[in-house]
Amino acid sequence: MDNKNSIKTTLVNDKKNNFLLALKRTFGAREMMMVLLIIATCIIMTILSPYFLSLTNFVAIARSFSMEGIVAVAMGLLLIVGMFDLSVGSVMALCGIVSAVMIVTLHLPYFVAVLGGLVTGALIGVINGLLVTRIHINPLIATLGMMTIVRGIALGVTEGSPVINVPENFAWLGQGNVIGIPVPFFIMFVIALVVDILLRRGRTLRQLYYVGGNQKAARLSGIPVDRIILLSFVGTGVAAALGGILTMARLTSGIPTAFDTVALDVIAGCVIGGMSMAGGEGTILGAILGVVFMSLISNAMTMLSVSVYWEGVVTGAILIIAVGADMLSRRKL
DSSP states (O other): OHHHHHHHHHHHHHHHHHHHHHHHHHOOHHHHHHHHHHHHHHHHHHHHOTTTSSHHHHHHHHHHHHHHHHHHHHHHHHHHTTOOOTTHHHHHHHHHHHHHHHHHTSOOOHHHHHHHHHHHHHHHHHHHHHHHHTSOOOHHHHHHHHHHHHHHHHHHHHTTOOBOOOOTTTTHHHHOEETTEEHHHHHHHHHHHHHHHHHHHOHHHHHHHHHHHOHHHHHHTTOOHHHHHHHHHHHHHHHHHHHHHHHHHHHTSBOTTOOTTHHHHHHHHHHHTTOOTTSSOOOHHHHHHHHHHHHHHHHHHHHTTOOGGGHHHHHHHHHHHHHHHHHHHHHHO
């Protein structure tokens, strides 16, 4: 009997150890901290608001942050190589308008309109990438200038007015559900899962860490640094375009003034989730968790009747604290 009990105890301990090991592989220290922070926020909001802990509210949160989550996946890859893109909000607006015009005005098939928006985002990403890799413009200046140009094009093409009368059946992309799951969330989840797996285990995407960690050493080892940076910008452009198209479908209109704070929100979420502005660190899971946390904060402020004008203050403060903590931890190392 003693032998049987000891064998059972050993098996139970092995299962526990394997479970803990699996958790450690999936969740790093920063990701685990974000999970705990999200749980704590949910508990606090459940106490403060009787409407927070409801299926309707969580579905609304999932639908709203999915577009930013898609952009966060690509922005995370860009941050890993030590770059960032401030033009994503303007790209979302313009690409949503491009697809809306192709549907409403040109009466083109839906898949052609979606493809047109994605190609537009990819072209903007190519331009950003070439400005940084070929002309060697600082990514802050390059993407800041592109942000202004793209926003100006969106406003100029529409004369500041939204593109309306997008067909209701196209709205399924932004408003529909798949087995009860919002379509945008389902798309974001699939993209994030695939990219996260490739980033952890794929040889090609692992090179992003080498480029972000030490660009000079990466060049000497034969890694095509410029190509990787260029493709990262293209990926961000395509992700922003997809987010803009899904939002356009959700609102059934392309709005040229929308998404003005998306870049700040996404970068803040990525940094909170463990990405470093210096490059070479972070995971897609962490970036998504960071965006989830930012969305919960926004939802909490809405439920507590805090003015929308104060959201920017909170987002900016969170970003400064996250980047400051990252810089202080690097100094200690």
